[in-house]
Amino acid sequence: xxxxxxxxxxxxxxxxxxxxxxxxxxxxxxxxxxxxxxxxxxxxxxxxxxxxxxxxxxxxxxxxxxxxxxxxxxxxxxxxxxxxxxxxxxxxxxxxxxxxxxxxxxxxxxxxxxxxxxxxxxxxxxxxxxxxxxxxxxxxxxxxxxxxxxxxxxxxxxxxxxxxxxxxxxxxxxxxxxxxxxxxxxxxxxxxxxxxxxxxxxxxxxxxxxxxxxxxxxxxxxxxxxxxxxxxxxxxxxxxxxxxxxxxxxxxxxxxxxxxxxxxxxxxxxxxxxxxxxxxxxxxxxxxxxxxxxxxxxxxxxxxxxxxxxxxxxxxxxxxxxxxxx
Amino acid sequence: xxxxxxxxxxxxxxxxxxxxxxxxxxxxxxxxxxxxxxxxxxxxxxxxxxxxxxxxxxxxxxxxxxxxxxxxxxxxxxxxxxxxxxxxxxxxxxxxxxxxxxxxxxxxxxxxxxxxxxxxxxxxxxxxxxxxxxxxxxxxxxxxxxxxxxxxxxxxxxxxxxxxxxxxxxxxxxxxxxxxxxxxxxxxxxxxxxxxxxxxxxxxxx
Numbered sequence: 001x002x003x004x005x006x007x008x009x010x011x012x013x014x015x016x017x018x019x020x021x022x023x024x025x026x027x028x029x030x031x032x033x034x035x036x037x038x039x040x041x042x043x044x045x046x047x048x049x050x051x052x053x054x055x056x057x058x059x060x061x062x063x064x065x066x067x068x069x070x071x072x073x074x075x076x077x078x079x080x081x082x083x084x085x086x087x088x089x090x091x092x093x094x095x096x097x098x099x100x101x102x103x104x105x106x107x108x109x110x111x112x113x114x115x116x117x118x119x120x121x122x123x124x125x126x127x128x129x130x131x132x133x134x135x136x137x138x139x140x141x142x143x144x145x146x147x148x149x150x151x152x153x154x155x156x157x158x159x160x161x162x163x164x165x166x167x168x169x170x171x172x173x174x175x176x177x178x179x180x181x182x183x184x185x186x187x188x189x190x191x192x193x194x195x196x197x198x199x200x201x202x203x204x205x206x207x208x209x210x211x212x213x214x215x216x217x218x219x220x221x222x223x224x225x226x227x228x229x230x231x232x233x234x235x236x237x238x239x240x241x242x243x244x245x246x247x248x249x250x251x252x253x254x255x256x257x258x259x260x261x262x263x264x265x266x267x268x269x270x271x272x273x274x275x276x277x278x279x280x281x282x283x284x285x286x287x288x289x290x291x292x293x294x295x296x297x298x299x300x301x302x303x304x305x306x307x308x309x310x311x312x313x314x315x316x317x318x319x320x321x322x323x324x325x326x
Numbered sequence: 327x328x329x330x331x332x333x334x335x336x337x338x339x340x341x342x343x344x345x346x347x348x349x350x351x352x353x354x355x356x357x358x359x360x361x362x363x364x365x366x367x368x369x370x371x372x373x374x375x376x377x378x379x380x381x382x383x384x385x386x387x388x389x390x391x392x393x394x395x396x397x398x399x400x401x402x403x404x405x406x407x408x409x410x411x412x413x414x415x416x417x418x419x420x421x422x423x424x425x426x427x428x429x430x431x432x433x434x435x436x437x438x439x440x441x442x443x444x445x446x447x448x449x450x451x452x453x454x455x456x457x458x459x460x461x462x463x464x465x466x467x468x469x470x471x472x473x474x475x476x477x478x479x480x481x482x483x484x485x486x487x488x489x490x491x492x493x494x495x496x497x498x499x500x501x502x503x504x505x506x507x508x509x510x511x512x513x514x515x516x517x518x519x520x521x522x523x524x525x526x527x528x529x530x531x532x
Contacts, residue, residue, distance in 0.1 A: 059429055081359075089359035097493035150491075197492040210444055268492050287439075287489075288432055295359050300423070 106229035109114035121176035121255035137161035159221025180261035182253035205261035281309035369413035376406035438488035445481030
């Protein structure tokens, strides 16, 4: 289903960076990466002894077009950010706290073999092989706004399917109230984890009704192709009405729980990152969230309640004080 | 005197390298997906770095006995003010577009902005009183006023520490350097008093 097809009917947008441009960039990043390895003193020896060895393992990582992708009425028609911007500006602390580094550091990240464990308060606990997991539901393109808590935003064409497809399959017990998403820990492959900037593994969580919402998706593709590693391959979630850090990357475990799960960012700074972290221009425990810069634009635009998805999701929070439950 | 003039002329463009780098990268479109963020971070970084470099002149010249180093101190301090001005302007203009109520909200309510703003404001009198005439006119008070740089640099480091989300390595590094530079001054100031205290009881016994 997923890998390498010559069918070119999909890619919807004129926004895609010409391949020559980003291939050149990758070439540049590769040499920059070697320089970086020299500077850091890591990987230098193997690079000297086996030149190019760092690139040898990459054939286990699938690349290429995803077939049979349906469009979705939940997509926005706003101008999409370029693949170049989306795949070179990544908050992925497992690799680096510098947003420009994951593109290079994740280049040889292995996304196969990959297991996803579904456990906790469900009738059907199961450890899935990733390729089997990705067949849970037909792939859809979801063009979403993505608002980072740092004050920037992008529009990105994800490919995935609703989280609800898994929930229905897993058959949760009545006591299951939350989903906890756990990301991979692998210090060898993810050099950012050698520093304890967060309490690894990265964990995130959603309330059951949030996870059941049709807007909440598992993603494994971007711009018609397999998701770039630096964007969270082989599996991430996207919850477009919440700040970006709620959308966990590199997921290996999904646990159904009766208690609200602790999240990595909430543990790091509870005064800033609450469990809900809905996009909210009126609540700003850390910095002003009333405006945002859509990347590629000079002027800032007003930030919308629930990132503009209020019509669909506001009812999830009826009767809740969103100034307290941020 | 002439030799110093020439060397100052050489250091001046070196201090402009960070700005030149930004300008060149911007011209070539190499500032990445979020150019204004890169500009904000780079100018902020160099404000703190120049403050630390300025503060290291006095310990350096005393420890190494290279007393001529003092000739560079004013220029380096003014470069800290220069990069601080660029940093603040980037914020006021490209982040807030001079929406003054939003700026006042920020300065009043968000502690990392409050302390950063304080650090900048305290640099203003230092820049104004950096001329030869002012030094002469203010005399001993000039030295007292210019101790404000201790507060300014501390505020800058705290500003950076508070704004970072999780990775505190760089602000802590700056903080450690600042601590050493301030501790040197404290030790210098306290040493004669300790010496006097030690002498005093001895003379009473005699």
